[in-house]
Amino acid sequence: MASPASPCGLTVAIMTDEIGWHTRQLQAALQARACLGRCVDLADCRIDTTAAWHGLVIPGFGRELPDAVLVRGIAGGTFEQVTKRLGVLHALRELGVPVYNDARAIERSVDKSMTSLLLHAAGIPTPPTWATESIAQAQRIAIREGAAGHALVLKPLFGSQGKGLRLVGDVEGVHYPLPDIGAAYGGLAYLQRFVPASTAPGFDWRVLVIGGRSVTAMRRVSEHWIHNVAQGARCEPADLSPELARLAEDAAQALGMDYAGVDLMPSAPRPGARARPGHGIQVIEVNGAAAWQGLQRVTGFNIARALVDDLIDRRLMLAGGDAHSKTPRRA
Incomplete structure (x- = not known):
């Protein structure tokens, strides 16, 4: 039997090591869909094959499993600790619980070298x-x-x-x-x-891809060569050109992600090089648990609601679930 939930909806585990603005946004978006969002730290989850048929203990869910999992963040730790935390996400997927993004996508994006390798293999413009x-x-x-x-x-x-x-x-x-x-x-x-800035001040783009589609973008502008908002860059709204949207979508697809924050930079071709489509933009990084507080300030729709809608209307349907009628699991 599925875990206790709100009367009309699902119970979603929000995997996070920090409770704050993002988790409140997700819980409100889930509540708007008559669902319940429970914050769970993967560090507190454990494997216990005596506790239930599935062998997992997810705090707040007793002997049951969540109807879905939305990964917001995974705390750092030792190699063994991180392996166990990712193992819990792998196990949930194998047990039929939709995990958004799943452990495979998280592993591909958190390891920057693997991100670069997969982007290169897919023919997506990215720096050597x-x-x-x-x-x-x-x-x-x-x-x-x-x-x-x-x-x-x-x-x-x-x-x-x-x-x-x-x-x-x-x-x-x-x-x-x-x-x-x-x-x-x-x-x-x-x-x-290193991709030098092509303007003064320099900037990059953060594009949010949800369910395979680029939905919003911003420019992160800074006098410094590092353009992260956490390092002082300012957020400006940006138009989603077809080229920018396509590259971000291709990058998310290359890593198998449900949602992704894709960082891209403008770059000029080398002198004498023949211009080709996509050459003027390079994908720098792909984030599997991207923050969106800065992006929300320049976006006209509710990003958390868009994420929750995609989880419920696409991922749960692909998994054979139904947002309005639960499918019981093995007791």
Whole structure:
């Protein structure tokens, strides 16, 4: 039997390690669809094969499972802790619970090197990227790229909000050496070719893709080369051009995501290079648990409601569920 819920709807577990504006927005959107949203920290979930037929314990759900799961955030931790948390999401999917985004999509997007690899394999314009555990090899890459007139960006593999980004090479007459990739970068050099700003001030785009369709966008404008809102960039509304929308949708599809925040940058072709469709825009990152508070300020519709509507009207229907008549699960 499904877990206790609101009288007319479903009970959705909102997986999050932080309760705040985003979770309140999602709970309100679920309530508007006569559903109940319960915040659950994956760190508090556990495997217990003696507790119920399915072997999971999800706080607030007793011996039952949620009707659906909406992943808002996963707390960092040790390799073992993160493996268990993702394992819970994998198990829920295998047990027939729609997970939005599921663990596979989260893994593809949280690992920036895998994101870059999948974008490249799908033929989506993205900066050349390297990931190596060898500091000597990383130095050779930096020297070779520098000789060709390119700087690099060193990024934490699992970083977010623009934290830990470092320039490597020569930028505007200043040389930035490759830093130690030890503890701060987990002994891994994830390097991406630096895309210089094409305007002053510089900007990038954040495009929100929901259910395979680009639905809204903003420009993140900053005097600094890092354009994250958390690093001081300002949000401006942006038109969704067909090219921008298509690239964002292709990127989300390449990673198999229900919803995604796709970061893109304008880039000029190299001198003498032949212009081709999509060459002027590059996909930098794809976020599987994207924040949207800044984007909401420049968007005319309720983003949380759009996410919840897609979860209920598309994902649950694909999974054989019904937002108005529950399908009992094994007791």
